[in-house]
Amino acid sequence: MLKMTKPLVDSLKHGPVMNLPFQPDGINCLLYADDIAIVAITPRALQRLLNLAEADSLLCGYRFSPKKPGPYRNHLYGTVTT
Numbered sequence: 757m758l759k760m761t762k763p764l765v766d767s768l769k770h771g772p773v774m775n776l777p778f779q780p781d782g783i784n785c786l787l788y789a790d791d792i793a794i795v796a797i798t799p800r801a802l803q804r805l806l807n808l809a810e811a812d813s814l815l816c817g818y819r820f821s822p823k824k825p826g827p828y829r830n831h832l833y834g835t836v837t838t
Contacts, residue, residue, distance in 0.1 A: 764792070767812040772801040792820075806832050 765785065773782030784805055786793040794809060796802035810832055813819055822832055 763816055764809060764812045767808045768794070768805060771805045771808050772796060803831065 765787070768785050771784055773784045784795060786795065792809075794802065794805045796805055809820065820832065
């Protein structure tokens with residue numbers, strides 16, 4: 757795991773998770789190379805996870821670049837992502 761993503765994953769452990777048959781503890785993020793996918797069942801749960809990720813990024817000195825569209829409008833760094 758990349759040095760930068762470990763604190764992020766630790767922060768997201770405190771957020772809501774999706775329970776899946778193959779992952780009984782649930783998941784709320786997927787990481788591959790330099791991509792991070794944050795997943796949630798509801799828009800409210802997704803926003804909560806985004807808030808945790810945003811706080812972690814500001815604390816650790818990096819920023820996300822949310823360029824890929826999703827089905828919900830969420831807030832990140834004081835702007836609305838679509």
